[in-house]
Amino acid sequence: AQSVTQLDSQVPVFEEAPVELRCNYSSSVSVYLFWYVQYPNQGLQLLLKYLSGSTLVKGINGFEAEFNKSQTSFHLRKPSVHISDTAEYFCAVSVKAAGNKLTFGGGTRVLVKP
Amino acid sequence: GAVVSQHPSRVICKSGTSVKIECRSLDFQATTMFWYRQFPKQSLMLMATSNEGSKATYEQGVEKDKFLINHASLTLSTLTVTSAHPEDSSFYICSARPTYDRGENYGYTFGSGTRLTVV
Numbered sequence: 001a002q003s004v005t006q007l008d009s010q011v012p013v014f015e016e017a018p019v020e021l022r023c024n025y026s027s028s029v030s031v032y033l034f035w036y037v038q039y040p041n042q043g044l045q046l047l048l049k050y051l052s053g054s055t056l057v058k059g060i061n062g063f064e065a066e067f068n069k070s071q072t073s074f075h076l077r078k079p080s081v082h083i084s085d086t087a088e089y090f091c092a093v094s095v096k097a098a099g100n101k102l103t104f105g106g107g108t109r110v111l112v113k114p
Numbered sequence: 115g116a117v118v119s120q121h122p123s124r125v126i127c128k129s130g131t132s133v134k135i136e137c138r139s140l141d142f143q144a145t146t147m148f149w150y151r152q153f154p155k156q157s158l159m160l161m162a163t164s165n166e167g168s169k170a171t172y173e174q175g176v177e178k179d180k181f182l183i184n185h186a187s188l189t190l191s192t193l194t195v196t197s198a199h200p201e202d203s204s205f206y207i208c209s210a211r212p213t214y215d216r217g218e219n220y221g222y223t224f225g226s227g228t229r230l231t232v233v
Contacts, residue, residue: 034222043120043207043224044158090157100211101148102222104157 002027002093004105012111013081021076021108023091033074034092034102035065044090050074061085086112116142118210120225127198127232135193135228137208143188144210148222149181152205164191188213198232205229 007022025031032051036044048059055067065076074091091105117140127133137147145166150158162172162183170183180202182194191210195202209224 036224041123041205041227041229043118043226044209045224046222101160101163102209103160106157107155109155 002029002031002095002103004091004093004103006089006091006105006108008108009106010109010111012113014113015083016080018077018079019081019085019110021089021091021110023074023076023105025072025074025091025093027072027093027095030096031093032096032100033065033067034094035059035063035074035076036090036092037061038088038090038107040087047076047089081110081112083112083114086110116210116212116223118208118223118225120208120228122228123226124229125231127230129199129232130197132194132196133198133230135195135206135208135230137191137193137210137225139189139210139212139223142210143213144191145188145213147185147191147208147210149183149191149193150207150209152207152227154205158207161193166191195230198230200232203230203232 003026005024013019034049035047038044047063048057050057050067058064063078089108092102094100094102119138121136147164149161152158160173161176162170164170164183164185166185172178185191207227209222
């Protein structure tokens with residue numbers, strides 16, 4: 001079975017500063033990787049996904065992530081955050097097999113300070 | 115883009131009553147839908163996978179008789195919390211994957227969630 005670890009439960013950051021959210025996964029088979037954002041009392045919105053190909057993935061709202069197979073990581077970055085980026089961020093994996101269920105990490109709460 | 119509508123967004127019910135939550139794919143057909151539960155400040159836990167026209171597949175530890183799932187059409191799945199108790203209070207979220215998605219895009223679209231409070 002696969003698992004996802006988000007190393008930071010909370011990340012405070014000042015507006016216009018860069019941010020990196022760490023995600024490591026464990027799986028015995030190849031996986032697809034995702035980052036989602038959740039605003040209070042809302043569902044999840046897809047930021048970006050890695051399926052195959054280039055290991056650097058660009059998503060919406062200026063976010064990008066890099067897949068590192070040797071380190072089994074998929075860290076999310078943004079060079080300059082806005083107040084509106086305050087939210088919960090979830091890393092998730094799915095296995096390239098029947099079912100394709102998503103397994104989520106514990107989430108990282110980003111608090112952008114003015 | 116693909117849109118999933120979840121209704122209601124909030125519901126308060128009395129202990130012992132049942133509550134139904136609907137998840138609709140508005141502009142696509144979804145053979146498979148997923149139901150998640152999220153406790154405050156925690157991650158999403160998959161409860162069950164709902165397949166159109168067949169029985170849902172429940173994750174280990176999820177009571178089938180407690181959380182009834184019906185996926186009667188390609189655009190609608192429902193979750194019924196039966197004989198609800200305060201410990202069932204939580205945020206429930208559904209997601210759907212388009213039928214035409216055969217793995218190339220893995221597009222999971224999420225509903226906006228339902229906050230259930232059992233009093």
